[in-house]
Amino acid sequence: MAASEQTSMLKPIKTLDDDIESGSRKLENGESIRDEVNDPDVIISSEHNLDLLYTVKDVPPWYMCILLGLQHYLTAFAGNLLQPIIVANTAFCMNGDSLGISELISTNFFVSGLSTLLQTTFGCRLPIMQGASFIFIMPAIALFSFEECPYATNLPINGTLVVGNEDHREFWQMRIRQFQGCLIIASLIQVVIGFSGLMELFLSFVGPLTIMPTITLIGISLFEVAAHHASSQWYIALMTSMLICIFSQYMKNITVPCFVYKKGKGCTTIPLFLFKMFPVLFAILTAWLLCYILTITDVFPKEAGKWGHDARTDIFHDVLYTSAWFRFPYPGQWGLPLVSAAGVLGILAAIFSSIIESVGDYYACARMAGAPPPPVHAINRGIGMEGITCILAGAWGASAGNTSYSENIGAIGITKIGSRRVVQVGALLMIILGCLGKFGALFVTIPKPVVGGMFLVMFGMVAAIGISNLKHVSMDSSRNLFIIGTSILVGLALPLWVHKNPQVIKTGSSEFDQIVSVLLGTNMFVGGLIGLFLDNTLPGTDEERGLSYWKKMREQKSSEENTKMNIYDFPNCIQTQLNKIKCLNYLPFCPGYNSFFSRSIKRMCSCKTTGKRKSVPINGKE
Numbered sequence: 001m002a003a004s005e006q007t008s009m010l011k012p013i014k015t016l017d018d019d020i021e022s023g024s025r026k027l028e029n030g031e032s033i034r035d036e037v038n039d040p041d042v043i044i045s046s047e048h049n050l051d052l053l054y055t056v057k058d059v060p061p062w063y064m065c066i067l068l069g070l071q072h073y074l075t076a077f078a079g080n081l082l083q084p085i086i087v088a089n090t091a092f093c094m095n096g097d098s099l100g101i102s103e104l105i106s107t108n109f110f111v112s113g114l115s116t117l118l119q120t121t122f123g124c125r126l127p128i129m130q131g132a133s134f135i136f137i138m139p140a141i142a143l144f145s146f147e148e149c150p151y152a153t154n155l156p157i158n159g160t161l162v163v164g165n166e167d168h169r170e171f172w173q174m175r176i177r178q179f180q181g182c183l184i185i186a187s188l189i190q191v192v193i194g195f196s197g198l199m200e201l202f203l204s205f206v207g208p209l210t211i212m213p214t215i216t217l218i219g220i221s222l223f224e225v226a227a228h229h230a231s232s233q234w235y236i237a238l239m240t241s242m243l244i245c246i247f248s249q250y251m252k253n254i255t256v257p258c259f260v261y262k263k264g265k266g267c268t269t270i271p272l273f274l275f276k277m278f279p280v281l282f283a284i285l286t287a288w289l290l291c292y293i294l295t296i297t298d299v300f301p302k303e304a305g306k307w308g309h310d311a312r313t314d315i316f317h318d319v320l321y322t323s324a325w326f327r328f329p330y331p332g333q334w335g336l337p338l339v340s341a342a343g344v345l346g347i348l349a350a351i352f353s354s355i356i357e358s359v360g361d362y363y364a365c366a367r368m369a370g371a372p373p374p375p376v377h378a379i380n381r382g383i384g385m386e387g388i389t390c391i392l393a394g395a396w397g398a399s400a401g402n403t404s405y406s407e408n409i410g411a412i413g414i415t416k417i418g419s420r421r422v423v424q425v426g427a428l429l430m431i432i433l434g435c436l437g438k439f440g441a442l443f444v445t446i447p448k449p450v451v452g453g454m455f456l457v458m459f460g461m462v463a464a465i466g467i468s469n470l471k472h473v474s475m476d477s478s479r480n481l482f483i484i485g486t487s488i489l490v491g492l493a494l495p496l497w498v499h500k501n502p503q504v505i506k507t508g509s510s511e512f513d514q515i516v517s518v519l520l521g522t523n524m525f526v527g528g529l530i531g532l533f534l535d536n537t538l539p540g541t542d543e544e545r546g547l548s549y550w551k552k553m554r555e556q557k558s559s560e561e562n563t564k565m566n567i568y569d570f571p572n573c574i575q576t577q578l579n580k581i582k583c584l585n586y587l588p589f590c591p592g593y594n595s596f597f598s599r600s601i602k603r604m605c606s607c608k609t610t611g612k613r614k615s616v617p618i619n620g621k622e
Contacts, residue, residue: 052370054419056127056567068417069425072408076129076430077281080108081443082458083132084399085451090225091140091179092399093149094172098316099323102441104176107329108132108398110434115389115402116427120420124374124382125568127412127423128365129405130389134462135353135524136400138218139346140179142495142522146502146514173334180334180394182343183401187390190351194384197588199355200376206356208469208546209480209535213487213527214353215466219459220492221523226459229452232310233300240287240453247279280454287450288313310448323441329434331395342518347401349525351390354403355383361404368409369418371567378568381589420567473546480544483534491527494520566591 054060060068084104088094094101108131115130150171193199230237255271275282294300295312303309362374362382374382382404390401408426412418433439473480498505498521505513505520519525535545542548569575569591578584578591585592 052418053416054422055370056125056418056420058419059421060417060419065419065422065425066429068419068422069427069429072129072423072426073429073433076112076131076405076408076426079134079405080112080131080430081105082451082454083134083137084108086134086137086222086225086455087140087399088172091137091144092172092175093144095149097169097172098319098444099441100169100172102319102323102437102444103327103329103333104397104399104440105443106327106434106437106440107333107396108400108434109430109440110329111389111393111396111398112402113427113430113432113434114392115386116430117424118389118392119382119385119404120424120427121571122381123385124362124378125420125570126362126365126371126374126378126382127369127408127418127420128361129408129423129426130386130402131405132393132398132400133350133354133403134218134400135215135350135357135403136183136347138221138522138524139343139350139518140400142346142518143179143182143340143343144175145499145521146517174338176334176397176399177336178338178340178343179399180397181337181339182347182394184337184391184394185339185344186347186351187387187394187401189348190355190387190390191384192387193355194380194382194387195589197376197380197593199359199380199383202352202355203359205536206352206532207535208473208549209483209487210528210531211353211356212466212469212484213491213531214349214524215357215469216463216488217466217491217523217527219461219463219466220488221495222455222459222462226452226455229448229455232452233308233447233449236287236291236311236447236449237453237456239290240283240450241456243283243286244279244454244457247275247282252276252279284446284450284454287453288446291447291450311450313445313447315447316445319441319444320438324437326435327437329396332397334397337394340514342515345515346518346522346525349519349522349528350401351387353524353528354386354401358383358386358404361409365404365409365412368412371418375568375591375593377589377591377593380593384589470546472549474544477540477544479538479540483531483538486534487527487531490530491523494526495523 059065085101088101088104094104112129112131116128119130120127193202252273252275254273254275256274257269258272259267259269291300291311292313295314300308300312302312309315359379362379366372366374386402386404393400393402408423470480470484475481498517502517505516507513507516570578575591584590587593
């Protein structure tokens, strides 16, 4: 590569115009949320003139791939770190087992990197990260909510494990194994939905009024978890929340000069929006450092149980010594997965929500990376591949299924780097760091109120993102207001009643009782189901329901002459062989596939206009 091409990455990064800024609205605090694409008419008419330094198929110099890949890794850092911390204590009963939590965090990073490699290589082929989803938190909590945790207090963990802690470790590993098995079975449904082409049929029944209560209830229902962590030291928790606010909102447009060397020009500087890209990381480090100073000066009490003790940084410092330097996560590391019907059905609710969110991410990522709208086969293959990666997450024993992360989409819009290779390098870094036991153990020492401060902001933003799905819905419609209010309130009230009355559901079958209890105890399932039922049964126009926007997105067509469409093809060595097999064009996940539903609509329209049925070209042939 020429020297001019190698240094093109070092061009000054300009502030995004309003259109790009709104098209890549991100949760600046690192939460796993979804990009919202603006007016579909803008997408359809856009020529993808985003002044990208590197497009999807471009390959930057190797050293730039490493630096930019590390950046994408950091954008997915918060979700992969916080999600296992939440479920470790709220669902898996890992209270105090800091070594086990560190191993769970490392497993999440490893599986996230592996899933990203598979998605960018064989899936939708867009430069998008995969990682642990917050959507799986509530099904996991609901699955174990009817069995009390016998280890309610923090247990000291050391290299030899004191008497009784071996039983504790076996207890939480049994819970993870049960979650693993349910996740594997439920993910098979996602694989079928993706690779069978059922995505189009599925999306025709799901609109913003179904997505809104499903996502919003995730954030709202977790407020007790955030309050529990923050209450251990409110001053530190509120300070952490304030730092996130300052970095992500007030300082987001402040650039930090970065010194670089250009051949022929010597040392120069380029501006970087560091506070905009890494507000959560900076907030964690700042609050963490302050807690360390207050710990070594004994401002925080040493006696366990006193208010402020949980803010000390030396509570779980032993894990840094007991954890291995190198630990390779492997399938079945917690034991043989277990399965329960109630868990499978509960996780299915999370799977369906993840599918809808990921489709929106594909469109947003394509636009930010300067690619044409993803065709049907790429969407089908992407969803199917996410199902496969969720199966791998279950096999490896991760704390959640994988979904598409949208943080790195915002990074693409900011840095103008849409290279697929960069994201793949970031995925390799995640795999490597996931094998370093000390790396995962380090983050277990983050004080509890610091985590609580992040939860206060992030859970609120998750709820807000769910509400943002209503931007294309008519809010003047009493029909829509009825659906929104009913689905939210019942989605909060019914699960609360079920949790407080665990033995009230008695049908004569203990297994069926468990299934009903888990489903009715999952906020997102109850709210989403009510929204789905009311939205598809109450009379309303597509414009009123907000479906016109979704239909326009799905019906976007790029010209067959557009050479950029081949970015969605399989890798060249595979695609060359597949091109020789013409019948593969009828498979919903293969390049060249023409949507069955689109062909049906064309035939119907042709019959209405001519009075007789015409042959419809498929892939350029009659």
